[in-house]
Amino acid sequence: MQFTRGLLALVILIAPALAPAEECEVELFVLGAGQDAGAPHIGYPDDPAWADPALGQTATSIAVVDHVAGERFLFEATPHVTRQLQLLDTLAPADGPGLGLDGVFLTHAHIGHYAGLMYFGREGAGADGIPVFVMPRFAAFLQGNGPWSQLVKLENIVIQPLAAETPVQASKGIHVTPLTVPHRDEFSETVGFVIVTNASKTLFLPDLDSWDEWAQASGIDLATRVVELDHLFVDATFFQDGELTGRDMSEIPHPRVKDTMERLSGLSPELRQKVRFIHYNHTNPIRFPASPESALVSARGFDVARAGDRLCLAP
Ligand SMILES: [Zn+2]
């Protein structure tokens, strides 16, 4: 990696017009943007992605790569982690042997966010000491329950406990701070992560119950966070009420994309463009780039995160 970068720097010096994305020191990659179970969805025979796999989606995950240190960090270990690491390897190949992961940050213990850890164990990668950053209840859950406890025992993973609102240094150029958010916390706390580089602050918050509850608990509303941060990847599980046919959605949490856009509509276009919707359910029409709902999101100045997107967090 160092050699390649040195060579690259030389090439850039000679021919600045060829400057590639690797000029970026810390880069974020979207590896998946769907809700936990992805699409096509189990028990949903009408999903168009059965016929056209290009319309499918994997569960939400991002990677943050420190190109200078040659280190890669994964946010969420989804049930689709095998394909997602393959995607990452094509976008930002690993430096060394093994999975090339220098740390994994997990928001909470719902299947789409951590069940991919199972592939790190004996039956899969047989990984060696991958640091897994989780909150204390989540750590106890992994240590105390199979099959996760075996990963800990065999040291496929090494638990790194986090504390709310306390930054940890991931690499020389990346600090990560967990923020607790309201969500169904059966097995663990739920957090979003603020990823800080020397040039930007990015919120990764794929899952929460409601903006109002979070604002009440934290004393900071979403619009203020948009002002204070540079990039926000936020929960877009549902587009609007009514999309789950045959179910009363009034009791189902998660902000709706329509409502999130509405509550941020007073912000300037520069501020609105910081917001990217992620973690969309198979019923959410923004999963289809050509849908009227995706067009509405762009028309209102927001963005939909898609697998393969890349974003420079420190030039
Ligand atoms: Zn989820």
Ligand SMILES: [Zn+2]
């Ligand atoms: Zn969840």
